[in-house]
Amino acid sequence: NAGVTQTPKFRILKIGQSMTLQCTQDMNHNYMYWYRQDPGMGLKLIYYSVGAGITDKGEVPNGYNVSRSTTEDFPLRLELAAPSQTSVYFCASSYSSRTGGLGNQPQHFGDGTRLSIL
Amino acid sequence: AQSVAQPEDQVNVAEGNPLTVKCTYSVSGNPYLFWYVQYPNRGLQFLLKYITGDNLVKGSYGFEAEFNKSQTSFHLKKPSALVSDSALYFCAVSPNTGGFKTIFGAGTRLFVKA
Numbered sequence: 156n157a158g159v160t161q162t163p164k165f166r167i168l169k170i171g172q173s174m175t176l177q178c179t180q181d182m183n184h185n186y187m188y189w190y191r192q193d194p195g196m197g198l199k200l201i202y203y204s205v206g207a208g209i210t211d212k213g214e215v216p217n218g219y220n221v222s223r224s225t226t227e228d229f230p231l232r233l234e235l236a237a238p239s240q241t242s243v244y245f246c247a248s249s250y251s252s253r254t255g256g257l258g259n260q261p262q263h264f265g266d267g268t269r270l271s272i273l
Numbered sequence: 274a275q276s277v278a279q280p281e282d283q284v285n286v287a288e289g290n291p292l293t294v295k296c297t298y299s300v301s302g303n304p305y306l307f308w309y310v311q312y313p314n315r316g317l318q319f320l321l322k323y324i325t326g327d328n329l330v331k332g333s334y335g336f337e338a339e340f341n342k343s344q345t346s347f348h349l350k351k352p353s354a355l356v357s358d359s360a361l362y363f364c365a366v367s368p369n370t371g372g373f374k375t376i377f378g379a380g381t382r383l384f385v386k387a
Binding site for chain 1: 282305307309314315316317318319322324363367368369374375377378379380
């Protein structure tokens with residue numbers, strides 16, 4: 156199993172450009188997440204999805220969009236990139252079921268996309 | 274508001290000595306508790322979790338964590354530190370009611386000196 160795969164690993168964007176960060180997982184997890192990690196700030200949840208066709212906003216959704224057309228893929232779209240979006244972006248997935256207890260399984264993370272906007 | 278606190282930005286310890294990385298939380302109910310480790314240029318990796326039962330849980334790489342309900346703490350420990358344990362450690366809490374979103378602490382950098 157490859158786990159959670161993110162592409163690209165690095166990217167430099169100009170202000171106002173747009174791009175899509177790709178994320179795919181091969182563990183058949185129903186839940187997927189996008190986080191951004193800024194120095195000393197831990198992880199902030201951008202968007203999450205509880206299954207194909209279902210997405211919802213996290214703590215810091217402004218300037219981003221997501222879609223979840225399949226169980227495996229959860230791309231993150233940046234529209235009109237701004238310097239404040241310079242960060243490291245992590246995609247994660249987990250399995251949760253109501254019978255097992257929501258949120259009691261660990262999340263599996265990709266290795267991140269390091270994005271600089273100049 | 275629900276929160277997770279890791280009061281130390283950095284913990285320094287000599288190789289072979291025991292280590293403790295602290296975590297306290299403010300979350301209602303009986304949440305699920307996790308520790309993750311992050312090595313440079315990598316994503317977070319799961320170390321261990323507490324769901325219910327014994328207050329001392331054992332995880333990967335010789336790490337363990339002690340849950341204290343009265344102090345709402347979940348400190349990470351290891352009896353004998355290795356230089357290779359040097360990394361960034363995150364405590365995370367997942368409320369078991371009203372949703373599944375995980376709250377992460379800001380992280381503690383562990384530096385183990387040879």
